[in-house]
Amino acid sequence: MENTLIAFRNVWKTYQMGEVQVNALKDVTVKLGRNEFAAIIGPSGSGKSTMMNLVGCLDIPSKGEIFLKGRNIALLEESDLAALRGRTIGFVFQQYNLIPGMTALENVLLPLEIQEIDDDTAEKRAKELLTLVGLSDKMQNKPSQLSGGQQQRVSIARSLACDPEIILADEPTGALDSVTGKEVIGILYRLWKEKEKTVVMVTHDLHLAGYASRHIQLKDGEMVRDEPNKEQIDPEA
């Protein structure tokens, strides 16, 4: 059990749409351990994003319990949960979600500033990460001065800032062309392979899901498949 980072126990998520109730997630029980590369797959509206938001502790379940590193998130104070989330989880969004008023460097610095890391260490780390994703020459660019792929790389650098154990990526390649998309997947793959991070990625694209080591399939809010990917491919190959 020590290996478990996130555990769902009979998790339901119900949205109230006026008179109708939408069960976005139905009775999902799942565990995510260290150094896993999971792909959540399923058709549109099957509850993938809903599940990611719960994994990332951005939302709370309607029913059931979620444990982050063994702690029931429903029982955590808002500020403790925020701190835990900030240190344990890094987010990569489909729409990059960089802060438009800040440069690439400032965007990567932000999580470090939130965690009150001292300025020198933070700056050193942010620059390292931007170099890692190949943007050492674009640090002072604002998001509007970067291409989509570059923005997504900044976003990956930002997700790594506090050296989290889990990287959550909701359709990280959704807004990118296939070549750039593959580059981004390559980075995530290396994070799993070399840095031993847990990577959870939502994707429509079954080909991209092929890079993951585990497949979790959703259908109408139900988890219909959860198995290791026996034909995992290496993007570098």
Add this chain to the structure above:
Amino acid sequence: MKSKKILKIAFNMVKANKLRSWLTIIGVIIGIASVMAIVTTGEYFQEQVTETLEGLGGDTITIVASIPFQVNEDGEMVKDTEVSSEVAAETEEVAPETEEVTEETEEVSETNNSDSIEPESVTEAELTKTDVFTLLSIPDVEYINVNVEGGAELTFGSETTSVGVKGVDPNFWPKLTNKKVEQGRMLKSGDKSVVIISKELSNDTFEQEIRLNQMILLNGRSYRVIGILEKDEGLLGGLKGLFGSSIYMPYKDVYSLSYSDEDMPEREREVYDSIEIKLDEGADYDAALKEIERKLRRSRRVTEDTQDFYINSPKKTIESTGKLINGLTAFLAFIAGISLLVGSTGIANTMFTSVLEKTKEIGIMKAIGAKNKDIMLIFLCNAAMISLVGGIIGILLGTAAVQVILLLISIQMKVPFEFALSLKGTVTATLVSIIVGLIAGLVPAKNAAELKPVDALRYE
């Protein structure tokens, strides 16, 4: 999150929306500046008026004789003698030994009824030595000065003009007045045929300046100028000149000023136009006023309704004028406060817009670990910055505006310009600007902080 970083983010937010921030700031500036200007100007006026009124009499109490007018049932104004005659009639029954006196009064009242317009037929209320003795018996009274007013033809060289003359008690007037001599000396006991004149009379009245120790002629009699008074200073100094006299002399001399008009009878001796009282330093002012009124009523045998004297206390006037100005200032400040309120609504409005605009960013920040408190502080600091900048500029502008107003007043009134800044106004404006900014920022900041990260992220 460290406060340095929060401030940085908040400052960047202000900077990122320069136009909107400045428009909001302008609203605050106008509010603060007008509150400042009004409070300071109000305080300045209060000070000036108080100073002037104090100059007119300070804490001296003045008593003048007056027959009170009463409104009778028909709504006509009648002299009060009628009422006193009724009182007298009552007295007749109670005390028959005063019969003679009462009959006299009745006679008077009859003539009075037939022709009440003729002033000679009325027994005029007078202030006499008896009143002075009555007043001296009050322990709180320190000095008493008596005034006898008169008028005379003043001749100096070949020119002549008519002037008002004020007779004062040479022993006590110098102790009780706040007038000071610029040249020469004040009156003292035993002075006779000497005068003290005002600076204006000395300088401006005749072609030739009247100098110290020169002789002037009043109704043909000659008097020596032994003192020239200082000119009255201040905003309303000129006003004081209107009330002041230009010639002061021992009151006994006023009786003997023979009138050029031969028909006028000579003034009755030891009858005064007014009595001025200075109380002991530690005296209870209000209690003393009451005591004076009570004693005088008793010795003059009058009641509240028939009272034939009037007690004028500048302190009361100062108080009531002060209250009036205070009220007026408060009213104007209230109106200025409304513009401050509008300014703060502007802050709130800007903040709400910012929060809406930044919803997605709030979601992002929360996703990467920001606490509600951090978000709250960022928006509060944003509001505080706007109100602080508005406050500082508003205070500077308000101060400048006050100086311009005071300069215009000083030019208009021909008095020297004085820098004035109300501490109360400044502190109030600063506090209000901070409080207003915080309150206006609080609700939007709270809204921002309490956004659920999922909802905030979904916001487009």
